[in-house]
Amino acid sequence: MNRRKLLLSVVLLALFSALGAGIDAYATIRSAVALEGGDLHSATAVRLDSLGVLDQAELDRTPLTGRLFQDLDGSGHFRVVRTLGRPEPLPIHDGRQMRATDEGVALIGHQVATRSDDGRHYIDYEGQAFLVIGRLGVRADSGLAHDVLLQDWDLASVDGAVVADVEGGAQALPGRGADMAEPVGGRTDQRTNIDYVSPIVITCGWALTLVGSSASGVLVAGFLRPVAALRYRLGNRRAHVLLRSILPLALFAGGVFVTVWGVALASSGALRSAPESAAAAGVPLVLSVVVSAGALSVSLWGRSR
């Protein structure tokens, strides 16, 4: 492989790895923006007249992904939340997301006053201190600047209305949830056709990434083929030839991966999720290398000395 072909291979690997990471970052930020435009509810969120219509015991057993909200002061801006599984990230510009296992933590807007203690910030509600783990809003001066989210489901009252925002919508809720549910709506997203366009753009992007990285794999295999064929002619075993051709490629892919992943993590701010962006940057690379190895072995095993 000459220098031009080597450069071209690395460019191809980097191109689709970056595209995968870019689309993943887009999807993450976009869902955060959608939640911010909908009072932290997604388009499939539903309102239930009371928490009582949900079977509490069943709720604890069902592996749901999403969030439950209950308004604490009637304003809609002071809420208790229960995180189920690992839902789409909330829009935050600082700190970290709430986890299902967190208790007594809070996410608050930029304008909300806190009590500082030992370098940590707290917000008090009914004599209980909540540790502030992050700041709501894609940016500080957003519409969520005065919002408070507390995670401690014991604060929720059984009679109070809840907004359930879980994957699968109302149908996924245990108990009589589905019959009583009233949709809350997509709010700001309803102003444009973003709800419809965004998934198509993501699908096209991923389809391009997969087709592109497979095609890159085949092209790179074409670059590797002459030398591999020669090595085979010279008496090396097929598996050995394959390994010696693919290993350097895998090393390059590893270098590309570290670079792209690092850039992706650095540029997505507080919304980042390390495993997901690693997968998004890594899948196209793995696909390229695997397709390349496959194409090369087809040509090696198809020929005789």
Add this chain to the structure above:
Amino acid sequence: MNARSLLRGTYGRLVAKILVLAFLMTSLYNVVTFSQSTRDAVSQSFDDSAKVDMYGLTDRMTDPTMFERYRESVTNIEKVTRFYDALEQDAPDGVQLLSAFDQAMPVADFAGGKTFAYGYGTQESVQGPYEDPILGTQVVDVKSMQLSKATFDFYNLAGQDGVDLDWGAVDYDSGTIPVLLGAGYDGVYAVGDRLTVDYYFKPTQMRVAGFLPPHASMFYQGDINFFLDDHLVVPYPESITGAPESDRAFYGILAFAMLNADIAVDQDQPDSAVFTALQSAATTSGFDQYALLSVPSYLTQFASVRALVHDNFALVMTVELLIAAASLVMSAILTSSASRRRERRIRIAWELGQSRSDLGRAVLTIVALEYVGLAVVFLAITHMLPNHDSAARTLCLVLIALLGAASLQRRRTQLRHTVRHRPRNEP
């Protein structure tokens, strides 16, 4: 040398190129429709002319008995209606009275589902159908929004397909009021249908004059994302001063309903403008039982929701640029890889004595195959998508044609280059 023998061994690259460009074109097509819808959203709700200081106006008759007693006097009602007229018609430039009130409207024999019921999707509970004593029949309380022409115009509301409310024909004494229905009513009622409603204890006919476009919105009760899709939009008359005394009860309630309003004040106006306007209205009408609230949430929400709409636009554009860059680079690499292979064959064919026009035709066939294939795949994909936008589709097809023309030009040059200065054994 025909196109088929030139293509041999490069079919994979041909298909990959068509797919890569088809994904680009499909995403581009959708992004074009999205940018159009963003432009519409911004011009409807986030124009700079809508960047105003908002105040809330209401009456101070919180005590129901006091309210009832006040309404019994014709003079009092006249005071209220004159106060409204003074603000509506004689307010200084830059101060606008935006009267709107959402009201549960009992509709007889309602044909729609529960999503139209008053309270559905909000914190309030939904009341089922009940027997209305005024109409003597089963009614459902549905969501409705009563508003003035100034409000309607301020929020850039308009009927679908240019069918609009004839505000001049709004005459409450005639017993029939033309109304607009939210887009959700499409298929439930049709233009020209008549709804029998109990409008403040007065049996009234409402004639469907048209429909609002989907997701029509306004700022109402501190919420800029107040959508009217499930609402009955009832226009107020221009003025109800001098209404017939026989309908005193109806006009008494209506007068106070109309007083529920926001006041929009242009930002270049001094803070005192709204107080001056209210004071002079109070002096001319004799009504001073009003209360004014500042509504700072309007500007906050205006700014943050507009920022979100722009955020979405920027995000989609960024990812589309990324997709465009990746697919164009990939397509260029696939093209050059395939054409290098074809070039060798062309050279041999040339040396074997094929004419230049024959070779040119073969190259043309390949380019045509690529781009007609791309157009067909693109049309097939967009045909399967539920939304259709012929302007965006035409734009994409023109782009495909341009790409094809550029590609043909490039290949022709390449062909000239390949065969130039290359001696061949003429027979």
